[in-house]
Amino acid sequence: MSVDKDTVNKIARLSRIAISDAEADKMVGELNGILAWVEQLGEVDVTGVEPMTAVITNKLRLRDDAVTDGDVRDKVLANAPAKEGSFFGVPKVIE
Amino acid sequence: MTESTYRIQGNTGEWEVVIGLEVHAQITSESKLFSGASAEFGAEPNSHVSLVDAAMPGMLPVPNRECLRQAVRTGMAINAQINRWSRFDRKNYFYADLPQGYQISQLYHPIVGEGEIEVTLNEKDPDSAVKKIGIERIHVEQDAGKLMHDQHPTMSFVDLNRSGVALMEIVSRPDISSPQEAGAYLKKLRSILRYVGSCDGNMEQGSMRADVNVSVRKPGGELGTRTETKNVNSIRFMMQAIEYEAQRQVDLIESGGAVVQETRLFDADRQETRSMRSKEDAHDYRYFPDPDLLPVELDDAFLEECRASLPELPDAKRARYEAMGLTAYNAAVLTAEAETAFWFENLLAEGVDAKQGSNWLMSELFGALNKLGKTLDESPVNPQQAAELLGLVADGTISGSIAKQVFEIMLETGQGASAIVEEKGLKQTNDTGAIEAEIAKIMAANEDKVTEYRSGKDKLFGFFVGQTMKAMQGKANPQIINDLLKKALG
Numbered sequence: 355m356s357v358d359k360d361t362v363n364k365i366a367r368l369s370r371i372a373i374s375d376a377e378a379d380k381m382v383g384e385l386n387g388i389l390a391w392v393e394q395l396g397e398v399d400v401t402g403v404e405p406m407t408a409v410i411t412n413k414l415r416l417r418d419d420a421v422t423d424g425d426v427r428d429k430v431l432a433n434a435p436a437k438e439g440s441f442f443g444v445p446k447v448i449e
Numbered sequence: 450m451t452e453s454t455y456r457i458q459g460n461t462g463e464w465e466v467v468i469g470l471e472v473h474a475q476i477t478s479e480s481k482l483f484s485g486a487s488a489e490f491g492a493e494p495n496s497h498v499s500l501v502d503a504a505m506p507g508m509l510p511v512p513n514r515e516c517l518r519q520a521v522r523t524g525m526a527i528n529a530q531i532n533r534w535s536r537f538d539r540k541n542y543f544y545a546d547l548p549q550g551y552q553i554s555q556l557y558h559p560i561v562g563e564g565e566i567e568v569t570l571n572e573k574d575p576d577s578a579v580k581k582i583g584i585e586r587i588h589v590e591q592d593a594g595k596l597m598h599d600q601h602p603t604m605s606f607v608d609l610n611r612s613g614v615a616l617m618e619i620v621s622r623p624d625i626s627s628p629q630e631a632g633a634y635l636k637k638l639r640s641i642l643r644y645v646g647s648c649d650g651n652m653e654q655g656s657m658r659a660d661v662n663v664s665v666r667k668p669g670g671e672l673g674t675r676t677e678t679k680n681v682n683s684i685r686f687m688m689q690a691i692e693y694e695a696q697r698q699v700d701l702i703e704s705g706g707a708v709v710q711e712t713r714l715f716d717a718d719r720q721e722t723r724s725m726r727s728k729e730d731a732h733d734y735r736y737f738p739d740p741d742l743l744p745v746e747l748d749d750a751f752l753e754e755c756r757a758s759l760p761e762l763p764d765a766k767r768a769r770y771e772a773m774g775l776t777a778y779n780a781a782v783l784t785a786e787a788e789t790a791f792w793f794e795n796l797l798a799e800g801v802d803a804k805q806g807s808n809w810l811m812s813e814l815f816g817a818l819n820k821l822g823k824t825l826d827e828s829p830v831n832p833q834q835a836a837e838l839l840g841l842v843a844d845g846t847i848s849g850s851i852a853k854q855v856f857e858i859m860l861e862t863g864q865g866a867s868a869i870v871e872e873k874g875l876k877q878t879n880d881t882g883a884i885e886a887e888i889a890k891i892m893a894a895n896e897d898k899v900t901e902y903r904s905g906k907d908k909l910f911g912f913f914v915g916q917t918m919k920a921m922q923g924k925a926n927p928q929i930i931n932d933l934l935k936k937a938l939g
Contacts, residue, residue: 368541368733370543408743413746414746415511416511416517417511417512417513418515420479420485422485423500423501424486424497424499424502430498430609431495440493440494440496441608442606442607442608442609443606444545444605444606445603
């Protein structure tokens with residue numbers, strides 16, 4: 355598996371990361387290097403081996419259904435670039 | 450299964466409609482899916498938000514057991530496969546109502562697999578037209594925040610109260626073939642969710658909304674390209690959206706065009722669906738397993754508790770009511786909403802006969818509530834009070850017509866039935882002497898009718914019953930009137 359420059363530009367756009375043409379060229383090389391490295395794992399025969407979901411065997415911890423958080427509006431809004439009253443303000447988006 | 454006959458008449462012949470629904474149902478819970486912030490509707494903007502819901506760096510999600518439990522119970526209620534092993538995935542996209550930049554959802558391994566729902570297409574005779582609609586899956590995911598676009602000239606406002614609230618996405622098979630079937634399906638699903646208690650089904654507040662997939666094809670032909678109409682928030686709108694969208698697709702294809710697979714929205718004012726013109730790669734979500742969350746593994750004890758805590762469901766209840774002697778229609782109406790069935794069962798618990806109780810509830814009580822513009826929950830008369838009234842009819846203390854009067858007084862004054870009967874002297878009389886005296890008077894005043902009756906005009910019997918009852922001010926026992934009249938008229 356490998357990526358070309360179009361794919362890199364597409365991923366960048368989907369991730370809202372602005373990259374220059376030169377950076378895109380560089381990324382193609384780096385990403386293909388990573389992909390080739392990961393592909394080496396394909397050489398290992400894992401027939402009949404259960405996929406491992408975590409390095410440490412651990413169970414998912416679940417919470418009881420109780421209100422223990424929230425009511426911290428000022429903290430939540432503290433770093434907002436723009437706010438109006440109790441709301442975050444963002445550039446008008448209508449899709 | 451009844452074949453649906455819904456067809457669209459095009460210029461090139463008949464078209465069949467293929468519909469699948471993705472219903473988003475808000476899971477009833479105190480707190481959110483992955484945080485301890487309140488999931489309550491209608492709070493001050495951004496007050497029910499934790500740092501997890503606002504996606505502050507370093508915050509980690511911890512799943513709410515109750516939300517998983519409710520999804521599993523819902524799955525069991527539609528006889529679905531429950532997956533003991535499921536997993537959360539990230540659905541990546543950027544939008545201002547989604548602070549994480551991804552929604553935590555379940556694409557590859559949903560918690561609930563295939564199930565089905567039985568719907569009836571004939572409300573008057575529910576057993577006559579039953580159709581099974583397949584459910585493909587139910588998965589659990591986060592809701593997004595809310596955007597307001599009309600409060601400021603250049604900014605949109607964001608309220609994250611809803612961000613992170615737990616949703617179930619219930620995905621049907623494309624087994625639905627008319628707007629009516631889609632309506633029946635959504636009603637039935639809503640009823641089941643409310644019985645189970647996993648969602649309040651309130652479409653106005655957005656606790657339940659549907660994405661509607663529609664395509665058209667020549668009967669029995671290849672599936673056509675589908676469109677998805679998003680976020681339809683009432684059963685009526687959904688049916689209208691399907692009707693419009695199917696017709697639009699037929700017109701488009703017949704005029705030489707092709708349906709584009711796209712997302713649309715329904716404009717209820719204009720009664721049309723419109724393309725949302727989203728960017729071509731807007732749906733490239735790059736799903737991958739959420740590294741913040743281990744897989745969900747359900748053990749036997751958890752599953753047993755889920756099953757044991759399920760109530761009797763509408764289909765089972767309806768069958769039981771029919772076995773008690775109720776008509777199929779009454780049984781269907783009384784079981785459609787959990788509240789109605791609960792009220793009815795409280796009435797039965799007071800010793801009221803099932804048939805008498807169901808008839809009274811459906812004609813008298815529903816009629817009165819309708820007039821008052823109240824719901825059953827707001828009924829001024831409770832099951833105990835109703836049972837007292839019906840008991841007086843059952844033991845012959847008052848007649849059915851007097852019961853109607855007494856009920857009206859109960860609604861107005863809140864008094865008990867026995868007290869009203871006592872106070873107004875409405876007790877039914879079994880005094881045969883008094884009744885006979887009235888009968889004699891009526892026969893004397895209507896000699897012509899007596900002659901007609903005796904010469905074979907049987908229908909006039911009703912006239913004499915009516916006159917006698919009127920003369921007795923409704924208080925005579927109808928059975929005694931019948932007997933005495935038969936004797937007197939010969």
